[in-house]
Amino acid sequence: MKFEIAVLPVSDVDRAKDFYEKLGWRLDADFETAADFRVIQLTPPGSAASVIFGTGVSDAVPGSMRGLHLVVDDVVAARAELVDRGITVSEVFHDEGGVFHRAGTAGRVDGPDPERRSYASYASFEDPDGNGWVLQEITTRLPGR
The missing domain is CATH 3.10.180.10 (2,3-Dihydroxybiphenyl 1,2-Dioxygenase, domain 1)
Structure with missing residues (x-):
């Protein structure tokens, strides 16, 4: 098994996308299939694992991921x-x-x-x-x- 994705709870998808791109992370995907479903995936340089956030992809409280x-x-x-x-x-x-x-x-x-x-x-x-x-x-x- 390999760790692939961490799903991040965010309140503002575009603000989060801008932040992670500012870190220098590669934008792998930005798909919106409905008004209530958008998936954004970014990968840190040199990493095999990525993060995903968006609309309708997490029910966790925005900002609740730690560590x-x-x-x-x-x-x-x-x-x-x-x-x-x-x-x-x-x-x-x-x-x-x-x-x-x-x-x-x-x-x-x-x-x-x-x-x-x-x-x-x-x-x-x-x-x-x-x-x-x-x-x-x-x-x-x-x-x-």
């Missing part, structure tokens, strides 16, 4: 690129426990992981509805990954 992760080779550079694109992104952080970041902002320590260990440095941002994304730096994958 969606984007893997990057260099979290500092990836953050800078998003900021250059006009996106509001948190400062780079690591978790005080060093295993995985906590929900919200609890346990955040400023700066990348001091040892720059894989899986341990992050930055976060939200789309216009508040769906939460995390940039996670991975330079060496765990065995079997």
Whole structure:
């Protein structure tokens, strides 16, 4: 099995489309088959998985997705690129426990992981509805990954 799609709940489809295109994501589809059904699919650069949002594709509360992760080779550079694109992104952080970041902002320590260990440095941002994304730096994958 391979993970393919995350469905994002959004309140304004065109605003969301503009935001994700501003991130530099590829527009794969924009189909409207009825006034109450529109599907938009975008894919982050280098990713095999995509996001879908639109009209009539989710009954979740707009902005209710949290903890969606984007893997990057260099979290500092990836953050800078998003900021250059006009996106509001948190400062780079690591978790005080060093295993995985906590929900919200609890346990955040400023700066990348001091040892720059894989899986341990992050930055976060939200789309216009508040769906939460995390940039996670991975330079060496765990065995079997």
